[in-house]
Amino acid sequence: MKLIMKFGGTSMAGSEKIRHAASLVAQALRQHHVVAVVSAMDGVTEQLLAIADHAEAGDRSSVEQVLSQVRSAHESTADALGCLAETRELLSRLESLATGIMAVGECTARSRDAVVSFGERMSTRFMAAALGVACGSPARGFDGGDAGIVTNNHFGEADPLMDISLMQVRDRLAPLVEARTPVVVAGFIAQTQSGVMSTIGRGGSDYTATILGAALGADEIHIWSDVDGLMTADPRLVPGARLLSHLTFAEAIEMGKFGAKSMHPRALEPAAEHGIPVRMRNTFKPDNPGTLIGSAVGQPDARRPGETAVRSVPMLKNMAMITVGGAGMIGRPGTAAALFDALAAARINVHMICQSVSEAGISVVVSMAQLDRAKTALERSMRPFIGTRTIHAPATSDTSTSAPVLHGIDVVGNIAIVAPVGSGMRGVPGVVARIFSAVARKNLNIIAIAQGSSELSVCFAVDKDAGPEAVRAVHEEFDSR
Amino acid sequence: MRLFIVGLGVVGKGVLELLDARRAELASHFGVETRLVGVADSKGVALCEDGLAHAEVLGVKRPGAAGVASLPDGRPLASQDDLPEVIAHSGADVLIELGPTQMRSPRPATDRLLAAMGAGLHVIGANKAPLSTAFAALTEAAAVNNVLLRYSATVGAGTPxxxxxxxxxxxxxxxxxxxxxxxxxxxxxxxxxxxxxxxxxxxxxxxxxxxxxxxxxxxxxxxxxxxxxxxxxxxxxxxxxxxxxxxxxxxxxxxxxxxxxxxxxxxxxxxxxxxxxxxxxxxxxxxxxxxxxxxxxxxxxxxxxxxxxxxxxxxxxxxxxxxGAGAHETAAAVLRDLVDIALSAR
Structure with a gap:
């Protein structure tokens, strides 16, 4: 088999864990063709971002403080793994870069990418050193760009130029993989067409792994972390939550959208498109099979008794709903475009959208963290449609006391979104009724509902305190598994 | 349009000859005026912003002559791997890639095309190896860089x-x-x-x-x-x-x-x-x-x-x-692509 084995930050936290991960790769290399992909050590990406921020602000002492933490963690790991010299060289380049940012007092997205890239670059040296020892033959380490992944120039969140990347990765890595040379690739980082370091943002190293898998025609992509796999619900909310043994790509992508501890939907795309199964595994329990995400594996037939139309019940908390309303919106083309343009321009991530057929109002759900920015953007841009009035609702979801919005911008803060997911819901009458009956039996009020035409999920908004109870109610109703 | 030509075999020479022969016609019929700002052969490269004289270039490619490197603006090229970088910074508008078709090693030519498009050049490929092994990658590069990729000379030469x-x-x-x-x-x-x-x-x-x-x-x-x-x-x-x-x-x-x-x-x-x-x-x-x-x-x-x-x-x-073949037939196809690019890019 041809395998991609990607190790997350928790699997790379310190020399012992790295040796363990390397032993898993070495073991696989005895029977299979393998490429290892690594993330930065746990927490290092955040430290590197802090260095960039402090450097931009000219805060030398904070830069030095965080830099010394990064240095000591990496030097001790490098020393244990026998790659101290090359690690020191990278650390000194990182330091020069931070000094340069302080000197100009500005950190462009491009410089920030360069700073952040050091986490994965050092991890790659570590894994290559450990893997070389575990295999008894030297391992080849690649930065994502050297491996052939090319992006556009949107630093910080660059998009891979997929066809070029697939061709280049195949060209550069396939001969090594064929020869069973141990290969380690830095996740998350790539380069632009002109060879400047970039990072691929959302999906990160998982995305690197699936791109490599697609390019090399892998049989499976293994994502190693510190969890057993995907669960039917957050076990902290639902004591009876179970591990999901298998999921379809569509289900996993849907769960990822709702913040379940799944892969980012973007990272799943290359695997789904090329039909390469992705297995989520626990580095520290390598005998566990984990969760297999595949094209049509284990698709349940929801019409049978004992159905599990709802496979998983993820929840998003700390959300807010903004409703833009006004009779001026009715039948007026361009209202929705203006609203979403304004949110896009303010770089607001919209989690859920509702609109009534009357067109008198559109509701969008955003995170509490982005609420103020979203509200300001809408107040400014929606004035021609709704006038100037804003209803400043208290940060509560007690909608029973406020009158329905006729005109203006209404905000309901502190809500949770519950999103039952399952491909068995598609085309099956009564699933939605069962979901809402289960919630109603617990006497919980539903603030808003949305369902996309894919029928893979229904999402509804409830008060944040009602969220966990709603998750338990749906989970219990469907006996999700 | 400022041109960079890679490859001065029979087709490359044919392109220069046809550009000379059809100069007035290209200008009057299509408004296409060209200036050769760069050429490369297997051993060297020559760059001149004001334009290289076609006759001089053809002169150094006669049998026994020393090639492009011997031009006044020429220099030897240590490695063909340096060429993509040279093309990207040449200031040309269009790369005409006429390097030898090497099916077993299409990468050098592919890299030249990708580098050119990445730097915003339109490209004309007469070399079949890149197009027949990396078509999706090349068309993606053209799309993301908003440039034109033409290759009508790869099939049928002068026959469209x-x-x-x-x-x-x-x-x-x-x-x-x-x-x-x-x-x-x-x-x-x-x-x-x-x-x-x-x-x-x-x-x-x-x-x-x-x-x-x-x-x-x-x-x-x-x-x-x-x-x-x-x-x-x-x-x-x-x-x-x-x-x-x-x-x-x-x-x-x-x-x-x-x-x-x-x-x-x-x-x-x-x-x-x-x-x-x-x-x-x-x-x-x-x-x-x-x-x-x-x-x-x-x-x-x-x-x-x-x-x-x-x-x-x-x-x-x-x-x-x-x-289906022949130096001037193929060169005619290259000119067809050139006019097409000039008209489409307007």
Whole structure:
């Protein structure tokens, strides 16, 4: 088999864990063709971002403080793994870069990418050193760009130029993989067409792994972390939550959208498109099979008794709903475009959208963290449609006391979104009724509902305190598994 | 338009000659005026913002001359790997890539095209190797960099076969296509048929007359035809979006195994043996192999001819005949692409 084995930050936290991960790769290399992909050590990406921020602000002492933490963690790991010299060289380049940012007092997205890239670059040296020892033959380490992944120039969140990347990765890595040379690739980082370091943002190293898998025609992509796999619900909310043994790509992508501890939907795309199964595994329990995400594996037939139309019940908390309303919106083309343009321009991530057929109002759900920015953007841009009035609702979801919005911008803060997911819901009458009956039996009020035409999920908004109870109610109703 | 030309073999020289010969016509008919700001051959590169004189460039490419590096603005190139960088920073508007077709190592040419497009140059490729192995990557590079990629010289030389294939597919459902796309094999097979010669002696004759190269493998083993088949299938497109087909997906059998006896047997049944490319749009399968075709049928083209037969669901069969090779024929196709770019980019 041809395998991609990607190790997350928790699997790379310190020399012992790295040796363990390397032993898993070495073991696989005895029977299979393998490429290892690594993330930065746990927490290092955040430290590197802090260095960039402090450097931009000219805060030398904070830069030095965080830099010394990064240095000591990496030097001790490098020393244990026998790659101290090359690690020191990278650390000194990182330091020069931070000094340069302080000197100009500005950190462009491009410089920030360069700073952040050091986490994965050092991890790659570590894994290559450990893997070389575990295999008894030297391992080849690649930065994502050297491996052939090319992006556009949107630093910080660059998009891979997929066809070029697939061709280049195949060209550069396939001969090594064929020869069973141990290969380690830095996740998350790539380069632009002109060879400047970039990072691929959302999906990160998982995305690197699936791109490599697609390019090399892998049989499976293994994502190693510190969890057993995907669960039917957050076990902290639902004591009876179970591990999901298998999921379809569509289900996993849907769960990822709702913040379940799944892969980012973007990272799943290359695997789904090329039909390469992705297995989520626990580095520290390598005998566990984990969760297999595949094209049509284990698709349940929801019409049978004992159905599990709802496979998983993820929840998003700390959300807010903004409703833009006004009779001026009715039948007026361009209202929705203006609203979403304004949110896009303010770089607001919209989690859920509702609109009534009357067109008198559109509701969008955003995170509490982005609420103020979203509200300001809408107040400014929606004035021609709704006038100037804003209803400043208290940060509560007690909608029973406020009158329905006729005109203006209404905000309901502190809500949770519950999103039952399952491909068995598609085309099956009564699933939605069962979901809402289960919630109603617990006497919980539903603030808003949305369902996309894919029928893979229904999402509804409830008060944040009602969220966990709603998750338990749906989970219990469907006996999700 | 400022041009950078890579490769000054017969086609490269032909392009310079045609640019000179058609200079007035290109300006008056199409408003196209060109300036050669860079040239590279296998050993060197020359750059001049004010324009290199075509005659001087042609002069250093005469037999025995020292090549581009010996031009006043020239210098030797340590490695071909440096060329993409040189092209990207040359200030040219259009790269004309006429490097040798190396099917087994298409990367140098592919990298030149990608680097040029990444730097915002339009590109014209006459080299089949990159287009037939990395079509999706090259078209992606053109799209993301908002530049034009043209390669009509890769198939049929002066005969606009790719244009016909696309026009046909736009209006109708493709059933498949068949084609004869390689002059060398067509010549050798014709020789064998008319004189009863063996493959080896027909090949030797072809080499003596300049029909075949010293290393004839690219032609006689079918690879040239296979590359062209993949390019037609990608360009039309004869394949669904998201799918791609490379030369390696084309099942290819050359003509080395064809004997004088096979020709005699075919002849006895009113048939003739040709190296035929075929593509089936239902199964998306492409192949190149020696096939018996009826004497006098559309595939029975004379030695120097190429033909493309496109089978459409409603319109039936379309045919385009033409001369498939030759320095000036191919150079004419390059100029066609150049005018197309000039008009499209406006």
């Amino acid at each position: 076969m790719l244009t016909l294939a696309r026009a046909a597919v736009m209006g109708d459902t493709l059933v498949g296509f068949r084609a004869i796309l390689n002059g060398t094999t067509n010549f050798i097979l014709s020789q064998m048929r008319s004189s009863g010669a063996t493959f080896d002696s027909a090949l030797a004759e072809a080499q003596r007359l300049g029909w075949a190269e010293a290393d004839p493998s690219n032609d006689v083993d079918g690879w040239d035809t296979a590359m062209k088949t993949a390019i037609i299938a990608c360009h039309a497109p004869a394949i669904p979006p998201g799918r791609s087909i490379s030369v390696h997906d084309v099942r290819t059998v050359g003509i080395r195994g064809v004997s004088a006896r096979d020709h005699a047997d075919a002849e006895a049944q009113g048939q003739v043996i040709k190296l035929v490319a075929s593509f089936d749009a239902t199964t998306l399968s492409a192949r190149v192999e020696p096939v018996r075709v009826p004497i006098g049928s559309r595939l029975d083209v004379p030695a120097g001819g190429n033909v493309l037969l496109i089978d459409l669901k409603h319109a039936g069969e379309l045919a385009l005949f033409g001369r």
